[in-house]
Amino acid sequence: MHDIATGLRHVEHVMGTVFSFDIRDQPTPAIRRALAEAVHYLHQVNAVFSTYRSDSHISRLDRGEIRLQDCPPEVHEVLSLCAQAAHTSDGWFSIVPTGSLDPSGLVKGWATEAASQLLYDAGAHHTCVNGGGDLQLRGQAGPGTPWRIGIGHPLRPGELVTVITADHDLAVATSGTAERGVHIVDPHSGRPADAFASLTLVGPRLTLTDTYATAAFARGDGAQGWMETLDGYEALAILPDGQEWRTPGFNSYGT
Numbered sequence: 001m002h003d004i005a006t007g008l009r010h011v012e013h014v015m016g017t018v019f020s021f022d023i024r025d026q027p028t029p030a031i032r033r034a035l036a037e038a039v040h041y042l043h044q045v046n047a048v049f050s051t052y053r054s055d056s057h058i059s060r061l062d063r064g065e066i067r068l069q070d071c072p073p074e075v076h077e078v079l080s081l082c083a084q085a086a087h088t089s090d091g092w093f094s095i096v097p098t099g100s101l102d103p104s105g106l107v108k109g110w111a112t113e114a115a116s117q118l119l120y121d122a123g124a125h126h127t128c129v130n131g132g133g134d135l136q137l138r139g140q141a142g143p144g145t146p147w148r149i150g151i152g153h154p155l156r157p158g159e160l161v162t163v164i165t166a167d168h169d170l171a172v173a174t175s176g177t178a179e180r181g182v183h184i185v186d187p188h189s190g191r192p193a194d195a196f197a198s199l200t201l202v203g204p205r206l207t208l209t210d211t212y213a214t215a216a217f218a219r220g221d222g223a224q225g226w227m228e229t230l231d232g233y234e235a236l237a238i239l240p241d242g243q244e245w246r247t248p249g250f251n252s253y254g255t
Contacts, residue, residue, distance in 0.1 A: 007126075008032070012039050015046045015108060017132030023119065024126040024141055034122030038115035038129075045111045048072055051102050062101035081207060082106050089215035089226070094187035097218075109173060109210025112136050116206075134173040136206040137166050151254070154198035154238050161238060162254035164202060170253070171206035175199050175217040176238075184217050195220030197240050202253050203233040 008027040012019045019042060021035060048071075050056045057071045068076065082103050085093040095103045112131030116138060119127050126139030128147060141147045146167035153161040154176045164172055175184060176198030184193045199217045203209035212233060216223040227235040227247050234250040246254075 008035065010035060010039065012042065014039075014042045015050070015111070015132075016052065017108070018130075019112070019115070019132070020128075020130040021115075021119070022128040022130070023124050024139070025124045028123060030122045031119065031124045034118050034124065038118045041115060041118065042111055045074070045107065048074060049078070049103065049107045051100070051104060058101060058103065078103050078107060078110060081110065081211075085208065085211045085215065088230075089212065089219070091187060092219040093211055093215035097185040097187045098190065105214045106207065106211045108132060109134055109171075109206040109208075112210075113171070113206040131206075134206060134210050135171065137170045137172070139169070140167050151198075151200050151236070155240075155242055161198075161244070162200070162236060164200075164254045166253065169204065171203050171209040173201050173203075173206060173210040173213040175213045184214060186218050186220070193218045193220060194240070195223075197238045197242075199223065199235060199237045200254075201227070201233055201235045202250070203230075209233065 007025055008023040008031065010021040023031060025031060048057045051059060053059060057066065057075055060066045061068065061071060082095045085106060093105065095101060108131050112129050112134060113136050116127060116129040116136040120138060129136045135149060137147045146165045149164040149172055150160045151162050151164060151174060153159040186193045196217055199213055201209050201213040201216065212230065216227055216235065219226060223237065224245055227233060234247045234253060236244065236246050236250050236254060238244050
């Protein structure tokens with residue numbers, strides 16, 4: 001945690017990735033406490049939901065060692081949100097894509113949004129919380145200055161495919177192959193989803209923005225039509241051959 005000229009920044013390694021906090025409000029004691037609380041919260045989420053920890057609630061639930069009623073309330077909340085996303089996406093979002101219980105496609109965005117809310121409730125209204133490349137933005141980067149978020153080109157390292165500009169609350173989520181290779185599974189066939197090199201989605205809140213980006217990536221060829229039915233969401237897709245498509249309203253955010 002360190003002060004900057006106009007706020008506070010912090011980087012935390014947790015949940016198998018890197019979270020960063022960029023707070024542009026004056027760092028009051030309440031905001032500092034909220035930042036510490038948000039960091040602690042992320043470690044708690046990891047302890048409950050990590051599929052890489054044999055002692056996590058989600059791993060024990062998957063093995064049948066405990067029942068859903070034995071889990072903390074947040075497990076009920078997450079599984080309910082996952083069911084909602086599965087319904088909205090016609091099953092293209094799944095918490096059992098390879099047979100084991102794995103809600104991580106929703107958990108990271110949900111945890112990032114919740115951490116952002118903790119800051120907001122403490123008075124930090126101009127923040128960017130970045131959970132492994134997926135962001136919840138609030139307010140502005142400075143007085144009259146919008147947030148500017150560069151989206152890396154998945155096929156051209158070091159180049160940007162677009163810059164997203166926002167002067168209000170906005171979520172930005174990208175699913176792609178550049179960092180982790182092909183890792184999203186088509187839940188209907190069980191095969192790796194490879195119709196896109198990357199897909200970036202913008203929306204109001206990160207939980208569903210991140211989840212819908214995963215579902216759209218898994219859907220592949222039908223994703224553009226589905227995206228255009230979702231009110232409040234816009235998408236940019238890069239195909240493996242370098243071609244791209246954008247939903248009609250995406251250019252109001254990205255160049």
